[in-house]
Amino acid sequence: MTLAPVGACVFDAYGTLFDLGGIPRSVRVELGDRADTLMRVWRRRQLEISWLPLRPGAHADFWRVTDEALDFAMEAVGVDDRRLRLRLMEGWLTPAPYAEVAKTLGRLREMGYRTAILSNGSVRMIEGAVAAAGLGDRLDAVLSAEKVGRFKPDPLVYQAAATHFGLAPESVCFISANAWDVSGAAAFGFQVVWINRDDTPAEKLPLGTRATVANLAELPIILGR
Template sequence: MRHTAYVFDAYGTLFDVHAAVRRHSVKVGPDAQQLSDIWRAKQLEYSWVRTLMGSFMDFWQLTEQALDFAFAKVPSADPQLRQDLLEAYWQLDCYPEVPAVLKALKADGARLAILSNGSTAMLEAAVKSAALDQVLDDIFSVDAVRRFKSDPAVYDMVTTAWRLYPDAVSFQSSNRWDVAGAARFGFRTVWINRSSQPDEYRDLQPDLILPSLEGLPTGG
């Protein structure tokens, strides 16, 4: 089933969150993937805890704090690489299929947006770097509501701005917890399960599970 409104999570769905460390993996050393995994895990944990506490902090600050924690946990990685990794995060690679899928949806008349925990500045930089600025209609950042996913107020930004009922929106995310939050809100959800993770949140099932964005219905 095709929709007229497609909304995408950014990090892990459109953009490869591990690309920053991969770009400097030789310098980071043999524990590069471990460093990247911890960095991502703490970044998300900080966002959830901040929302629970009602103490919002810019996602970029959380990203910096998470990297500092990762360096502390991985002593083999040189903290002198901190600035190089942070700079790389502003220009993350998008997944190979992303440009073609978004262009096909746009050509089919769909409205396209990003809905992300990322700050506005982070998202605009990533979109420009990946040359996606010509196909996206909107970028929705949690900066506007000062809460992180999966708070319902985040998903409500889309329906309010676009004047749509939730079930008119197809929401794509690689994060199962994000899909659960979007499903609870009422979006039609697509879990982009890039790393073949087991299912969870079984009471909040996605409408579709795909290994990449390539399976999204496009065209006539």
């Protein structure tokens, strides 16, 4: 399926451009199979906290959310190691990009599309990941929910991308591996592509998905060029 014409391609970060698998691998020697369990619990708790209404006076700080979620995950799997905890947190600053990311972003720029990241990650987290991956010259913008003061799927976060590019929502292609994010972006009005890297069964979400791909290398084809 091809999409209607768009002017920009906006990407979620974690699980979409950046592979979080390196984080549990970094502590597998110490934790064995518990490394994967810890990561699953951690990621789930991180998202659950971000979906809660913000406390009065609180700002959208995904680094803090990630830190709080790690405390929960380490207790859940019975781990108490401050040095290991530090390594786990630092992993969010330098996640490796998926193999096809750099080439695909470059191809999209050659095709005339503007490109951006729109992530719940804090400015520090996302800019650190982009710099570590060497993707800065392949992106027109790195947009963090921190600047909006809300987390996705709040429509104000998606609006930040449309406003940045001066485009109507339907003129933005939004790409994410997270079903809840896909649903939120589609409800906002973006043309949404879901990346199903693990060939998992389709959920009742994502709402309004225009296309599904196995990896980003398929995106130029989906865009109809």
